[in-house]
Amino acid sequence: NAGVTQTPKFRVLKTGQSMTLLCAQDMNHEYMYWYRQDPGMGLRLIHYSVGEGTTAKGEVPDGYNVSRLKKQNFLLGLESAAPSQTSVYFCASSYVLSGGETQYFGPGTRLLVL
Amino acid sequence: GNSVTQMEGPVTLSEEAFLTINCTYTATGYPSLFWYVQYPGEGLQLLLKATKADDKGSNKGFEATYRKETTSFHLEKGSVQVSDSAVYFCALSVRSNFGNEKLTFGTGTRLTIIP
Numbered sequence: 550n551a552g553v554t555q556t557p558k559f560r561v562l563k564t565g566q567s568m569t570l571l572c573a574q575d576m577n578h579e580y581m582y583w584y585r586q587d588p589g590m591g592l593r594l595i596h597y598s599v600g601e602g603t604t605a606k607g608e609v610p611d612g613y614n615v616s617r618l619k620k621q622n623f624l625l626g627l628e629s630a631a632p633s634q635t636s637v638y639f640c641a642s643s644y645v646l647s648g649g650e651t652q653y654f655g656p657g658t659r660l661l662v663l
Numbered sequence: 664g665n666s667v668t669q670m671e672g673p674v675t676l677s678e679e680a681f682l683t684i685n686c687t688y689t690a691t692g693y694p695s696l697f698w699y700v701q702y703p704g705e706g707l708q709l710l711l712k713a714t715k716a717d718d719k720g721s722n723k724g725f726e727a728t729y730r731k732e733t734t735s736f737h738l739e740k741g742s743v744q745v746s747d748s749a750v751y752f753c754a755l756s757v758r759s760n761f762g763n764e765k766l767t768f769g770t771g772t773r774l775t776i777i778p
Contacts, residue, residue, distance in 0.1 A: 553706070582766075591667075591752060591768035592707070607765075639706055643764070650756070650764050651697075654706035 551575055553655035555640050561661045562630045570625040570658050572640030580643045581623035582607075582652065583615060585636040592639065598623055630662045665690045669753045669769035676743055676776055684738040684772050686727075686753035694755040695764065696720075696729050696736040701750045701771070710738075710751070745776045 556571045572581065579600050584592040584607075594607030598617040612634060614626045623642075627634060637659050641652040670685040688694065695714045699707040711720030716731035725740045736753060750771045756764040 589770055591770040592766075593768075594765065597765070641707075651709045651712070652766060654699075654708070656704075656706045 553640055553642055553653050555638075555655040555658050557658060558656070559659045559661075561663065562627075563663050564631060566630050567626070567628050568630065568660075569627075570638055570640075570660075572623045572625070572642075572655060573621055574623075574640075574642040574653070575621060576642060576644070576653065577620070578642035578644045578653070579620075580650075581617065582641040582643075583613070583623065583625045584639045584641065585609065585634075586639060586657070587636050595625065595638075630660075632662045634660065635662045636660060665694070665755060665757060665767045667753050667755055667767055667769035669751075669772055671770070671772065672750075673773040673775060676774070678745055678776055678778050679742045680776075682738070682740040682743045682747075682774070684751055684753075684774070686736045686738065686769060688734050688736065688753075688755050690734075690755055690757060690767075692757055694757050696727070697754040697756065697766070698725070698727055698736070698738050699752040699754060699768075701752065703749070707752065743774075743776050745778055748774055748776045750774070 553574045582597040583595040596615040598604045601620040616624045640655040643650045643652045666689045697712045698710040700710045711722040713720040713729035719728045753769040
């Protein structure tokens, strides 16, 4: 049971390049999330998914796209990277409960955009 | 909107000292409250949670009580260890229109324990 895994761990991009971050979970969770973590700002929600084939915008969705073609995978895409997207990206997943559900986080992807 | 305010760090304490990290929140409805911990180079892990007023969450010697009257969820530990050095995030969740719960995080408090 690997939990939540993220690929890659670290990446350097030039402005304008594109890339896809992959998140995978083996806990059969319905819900998956992408966050970015920036100094002094905590974690901010980019996009999330409530099930296979569905996605929704979070707090800071601009410049990102996501897809959830399989229940266990949640992809985050940057079509044209900008220096403002330099950040640490965390994926998380959770299951349905009556309330106060726990989110399980991956180890993070550190992205540097030059 | 929803928001979480936690004490700014960094916080540096000696081993066996008493720890308090303050957290207050603003939310519509009845949120659940969480403390997550992030050890160096790792993702966030749930430390403890409370889902209704007056609940106390506890784990690994840490405690926090959901105080609705003061909208607070302060984290405490009676005797900290070097291994407690990490970044601590206070968070709240409210149920979205899709039925899942969306987390709102505080900015994090970096804690360093010196031997």
